[in-house]
Amino acid sequence: MNRTITLTITGMTCDGCVRSLTRALEASPIIKKATVTLEPPQAQITPANAALTEQDCKTLVQKAGFDVA
Structure with a gap:
């Protein structure tokens, strides 16, 4: 079974952010x-x-330009 890590993201404002x-x-x-x-x-x-x-x-999220709450 695969484990999943869930992070709350801050700084996303649109679908383009989601895709990015x-x-x-x-x-x-x-x-x-x-x-x-x-x-x-x-x-x-x-x-x-x-x-x-x-x-x-x-760290990967932050390198992509977003933050984690």
């Missing part, structure tokens, strides 16, 4: 799948391996 963050997360080899929504503003991240931490995910 989704692309940035899924471009990372440590992410298997990312589902980003505007309402509620969150990212559900399925790691590609068990070693991925919540902090790793937060």
